[in-house]
Structure formats: structure tokens, C-alpha cells
Amino acid sequence: MIVLTEIDLYTPRQVIPAAALLIEGDKIVACGTMAEVRIPAEVQAFALPGKKVFPGFIDVHTHGLLGQDAFGHSLAEVIQSLPRFGVTAFLATTVTLPMAEIYTRLREMAAVLENPPSGANCLGIHLEGPHLSPKRPGSATAKWFHPLTQEEFESLQEAAGGKIRMITFAPEEGDALRLIPYLLEQGVIPVIGHSDASYELVAEAVSLGLAHATHTFNAMNPFHHRAPGVIGAVLAFPQITAQLIADGYHVHPGAMRALLNAKRPLGICLVSDSAPFAALPNGEYQWEGYRLLIEGETCHLPDGTLAGAHALLDTGFRNLIHLASLTPSQAATCAAEVPARALRMERGKGRLQPGFDADVIVMDDAYQVVMTIVEGKVLWRRE
Numbered sequence: 001m002i003v004l005t006e007i008d009l010y011t012p013r014q015v016i017p018a019a020a021l022l023i024e025g026d027k028i029v030a031c032g033t034m035a036e037v038r039i040p041a042e043v044q045a046f047a048l049p050g051k052k053v054f055p056g057f058i059d060v061h062t063h064g065l066l067g068q069d070a071f072g073h074s075l076a077e078v079i080q081s082l083p084r085f086g087v088t089a090f091l092a093t094t095v096t097l098p099m100a101e102i103y104t105r106l107r108e109m110a111a112v113l114e115n116p117p118s119g120a121n122c123l124g125i126h127l128e129g130p131h132l133s134p135k136r137p138g139s140a141t142a143k144w145f146h147p148l149t150q151e152e153f154e155s156l157q158e159a160a161g162g163k164i165r166m167i168t169f170a171p172e173e174g175d176a177l178r179l180i181p182y183l184l185e186q187g188v189i190p191v192i193g194h195s196d197a198s199y200e201l202v203a204e205a206v207s208l209g210l211a212h213a214t215h216t217f218n219a220m221n222p223f224h225h226r227a228p229g230v231i232g233a234v235l236a237f238p239q240i241t242a243q244l245i246a247d248g249y250h251v252h253p254g255a256m257r258a259l260l261n262a263k264r265p266l267g268i269c270l271v272s273d274s275a276p277f278a279a280l281p282n283g284e285y286q287w288e289g290y291r292l293l294i295e296g297e298t299c300h301l302p303d304g305t306l307a308g309a310h311a312l313l314d315t316g317f318r319n320l321i322h323l324a325s326l327t328p329s330q331a332a333t334c335a336a337e338v339p340a341r342a343l344r345m346e347r348g349k350g351r352l353q354p355g356f357d358a359d360v361i362v363m364d365d366a367y368q369v370v371m372t373i374v375e376g377k378v379l380w381r382r383e
């Protein structure tokens, strides 16, 4: 058993000062004020006076970090590296490559997930491409794009050992729209992204069960008041949870605030969209045949196109507080509770409450991660 004491505890609806959190096995068994929580004698105790304790962050959109690509065998290293950034669970996200290469990489990921190393909990694969709109490629290579079909999805899912949990696609391409109910039946979350769809088409997708949008504002047709497009639909439909990259570069802080005002924190799923070169020093790197430049806090192609983020989810969390004026509790909602709900795991992850998985992070006054606990195991501590 583990107990954290003298902490500021951030539960979904309140902050409890001078609190304790008790973990047994992989679950939270008690939390509350020091007076309320009965601390057994045989327990590993961490006294953390004044430290802030949040639910572990869940990143449904990360491509890797520190030179490690989540798309392939180095997923194993990604799993080991994420806890120091406060990420306790994530979806390993793919990119568009030639199909033969995609199949190879999915098999490599499935092999890692058969027997994952200790680290953040990889909850599955997020397939981002090649079923995207050539009109909205972002930094991806449009010549490899084609519409999603059921046959191709089945063979990709087979290569992935059934681990594909989320798919970002352009529903307006080919007959992809009508696959939404099929994907939901398969337990796969359909997500609109890299899309040029009209508002009307997204409305139809919502009626079929679409409820999630990939990196809102990025790789989507822009909002116009007579042609609201994908962004207009994301803003208009409360059913849609909006992924937001809050690195401060992909989305202007003003657009972040506008989105937050429209959707409220419970409608925002904070993602990093971190590139495999996230968190590395400035310089020039090679990735999947691309020349990639890291300058300041951005990761981009030589022409300036952003190629994934340099920041991880802990930076996004701080930016929601400092750039978008959310309270720490609201920011934690976006970084943990909403992604858990998007993955239909809201009954077991994403909150600090008894019975939930013991995915816990401890932060200092500057909201820097000092300790990360994944399913009851202390996996990272700042020296």
C-alpha cells in the first residue's frame, strides 16, 4: 500500500487541502482530509506537504517523444518515457506512410503491446491516416491518402492485433461517412480530422454517432459564417468532444479561449500531438524521409508547416491555466477526465476517487511533475 499525505488533492469538483490519498494494489481506496483517511500501519508513506495531486494525464494523440516514434517497435521506449511528463495512459498514434509500411509498423506495435514494458499504460492505437482529405493534409503526404473502406479497416485491425482503438478520418471521402456505425460496433472511436467536410455532412456524421474531433482548428476547413464547415460543427454540436493542442503555437490563445467558451472544459480533450522529436533540443532531424527542424518550442518542416508538437501534455496543462485562464481543476478535467470519457473509461480512469485506477501525478507550485504513479506503481520521481 502507498499513501500520499499533506497534499492538496484535486478531485473532480473540489480541492481538498491537507489531504491524503491511499492506494492499494492498482486502485485508489481512500482519499479525503488527513482526519478522514484511516492510514494503516504497514504502508509506504510519502509526505508531500503542499504538493498538488491530480489524476494522471491521458494523451489520446501522441506520436512519440525524445527521438522515439510511437509508430513501430520504438513504442516500447515511448511507453517508458511518458510518465515523467505526467502521462499515465495514452493512445500510440500513427502517421500516413505507404500502405505496406503501415502494415509493418502496426505489426511491430502489436508485438510491443503483447508484452509492454513498465511505463505509461498504452490503451491502444490511434490510426491517423491515410484516410484523410487531400485538401487538409497538414504535414502528412497527400499522395498516399485514400478513402476509408470496411475491408481495409478490417485488414489494418488484423495487422494491429485488434489494438486500433481510435481512427481519425475524413468522413466526406468516398463512402467513409457510412462506416461510423460499423466502427462504433467494433469498439473503435470514429474521429473527424484532416477534413474539408461541410457543416451539413458533419451534422449527418453526428446523427450516425460521431462524437470526437482531432486537433480542432488544425487541418480543417476554416470557419466562415455562411459556410461553417468542420469547425462550425465542432462548436455547434455538444455531442462532439474537441481535441485541442495547447502548445501555444498550433492554436492561438484567443482561439483556445473561444473554443473553451463554446465547449466548456467538459467538451475539450487536451492532446499533445507530440512529434517523435518532442522535448529534444533545437536542431535539424530526419523523420520518415522528412527534414524536420526544431526551433524554440516548435517542430516544423523547412517551409514552416508545423509537424506535430514539441510540447508534451504537461506543457498543455500549464498553458490551459496560464494562456486560457482555466483553474487547475478545469485543466485536469481536459487532460484526464475528458480523455477517459472519450475512451469510454470514465468509470475507472481520469479522476481521483475511491475505486478508480491509481493513476496519479504530483506537481509542485509551478505545475511541474515531481512524481508519477501508474496503476499503483511509482514510475517516476524528480531527483
Ligand SMILES: [Zn+2]
Binding pocket: 128, 138, 194, 215, 219
Ligand atoms: Zn494530424
